[in-house]
Amino acid sequence: MKPFRADLHIHSLLSPCGSLDMSPAAIIRHAAARGLDMIAVSDHNTTLHCELMVTLGREAGITVLRAAEVTSSEEVHSLVILPDSEARVSFQAWLEQHCSFAPHDPKIFGDQVVIDRDENIITEINHFLPAALNATLDEVEAAAHRHGALFIPAHIDRPSFSITSQLGFIPEDLYIDAIEVVGAAPDLLYPIIRNSDAHIPEHIGRRYTTYMLDHPSFTELSLALRSEDGRHIISSQR
Amino acid sequence: MKVTDIVEKLELTVFSGHEGLGRVITGGYSSDLLSDVMGHAAAGAAWVTIQTHRNVMAIASLRDLSAVIITGGETPGDDTMAQSNEEGVPVLGTILNTFELSGRLYSLLKEK
Numbered sequence: 001m002k003p004f005r006a007d008l009h010i011h012s013l014l015s016p017c018g019s020l021d022m023s024p025a026a027i028i029r030h031a032a033a034r035g036l037d038m039i040a041v042s043d044h045n046t047t048l049h050c051e052l053m054v055t056l057g058r059e060a061g062i063t064v065l066r067a068a069e070v071t072s073s074e075e076v077h078s079l080v081i082l083p084d085s086e087a088r089v090s091f092q093a094w095l096e097q098h099c100s101f102a103p104h105d106p107k108i109f110g111d112q113v114v115i116d117r118d119e120n121i122i123t124e125i126n127h128f129l130p131a132a133l134n135a136t137l138d139e140v141e142a143a144a145h146r147h148g149a150l151f152i153p154a155h156i157d158r159p160s161f162s163i164t165s166q167l168g169f170i171p172e173d174l175y176i177d178a179i180e181v182v183g184a185a186p187d188l189l190y191p192i193i194r195n196s197d198a199h200i201p202e203h204i205g206r207r208y209t210t211y212m213l214d215h216p217s218f219t220e221l222s223l224a225l226r227s228e229d230g231r232h233i234i235s236s237q238r
Numbered sequence: 239m240k241v242t243d244i245v246e247k248l249e250l251t252v253f254s255g256h257e258g259l260g261r262v263i264t265g266g267y268s269s270d271l272l273s274d275v276m277g278h279a280a281a282g283a284a285w286v287t288i289q290t291h292r293n294v295m296a297i298a299s300l301r302d303l304s305a306v307i308i309t310g311g312e313t314p315g316d317d318t319m320a321q322s323n324e325e326g327v328p329v330l331g332t333i334l335n336t337f338e339l340s341g342r343l344y345s346l347l348k349e350k
Contacts, residue, residue: 074291136291136315159273167293168272 009195
């Protein structure tokens with residue numbers, strides 16, 4: 001058992017706000033340079049770069065977890081971190097079923113492209129990916145847990161798109177695996193993690209969390225968030 | 239002006255919280271950010287919003303608001319209505335959007 005550094009909130013160029021140099025290969029390169037052991041790719045309401053990133057990560061010795069930053073109908077952003085490829089495929093279908101197909105203008109919001117390992121464009125997404133889904137926060141949480149995923153309200157101390165800004169406070173009966181914060185640790189009983197929310201390569205790893213794990217993996221992370229079997233959160237940097 | 243008066247004059251649907259229909263409305267507040275309402279809405283206000291989450295009721299009761307008006311034809315969930323009944327704060331609805339409803343409510347409150 002030893003400490004591992006993880007940054008579980010990174011946008012690729014598939015997110016309209018993700019810079020065009022956030023290709024899967026570039027993300028892996030920067031993550032390695034920053035000494036991260038584990039990352040999650042979490043684009044807005046889509047998981048379409050996850051499998052490529054997992055493959056590239058494996059080659060470079062970095063564990064990549066499949067994730068999405070999901071926008072609920074209340075416009076609350078949450079990280080949904082998925083256990084495996086099968087769950088990702090099924091969760092991607094759920095995301096597409098609940099998509100509101102908001103109009104997208106790349107000139108205003110930025111490009112939304114899926115690329116392959118040689119950085120050729122495979123698909124361009126023509127609706128605005130970050131738009132609120134037709135699913136409430138309760139429904140997002142239920143869907144996440146149905147897929148065996150971790151449900152983590154994102155940047156809860158930010159003044160926009162956070163559970164706190166949109167809903168005033170965290171509903172007590174919401175089943176939360178951890179909360180992500182940007183600044184000072186709040187006086188809350190949930191496990192607290194910090195991630196970069198990087199949209200440009202230089203921001204990868206600017207915030208991260210160190211976990212005591214046997215090895216970096218989804219299962220080990222889940223244990224650490226629950227402080228089970230000797231796994232736990234050691235600290236998070238801001 | 240009472241909640242019943244605005245229900246009648248603005249043709250609002252009463253979803254729940256019938257017990258509170260006699261509450262007096264002293265103003266209004268339009269916002270969809272619950273953190274904003276928590277900090278700024280005055281007691282006695284009717285709150286105009288498209289948010290339907292159950293936290294709406296906790297904040298309405300925290301700020302001692304007289305009613306919640308849900309716009310755009312959205313409907314509150316069962317948990318929101320249950321809490322509205324418990325708190326006696328009515329949840330009302332309209333097909334109008336927030337701009338239209340707020341304008342009409344403003345004129346109505348100003349008349350009096």
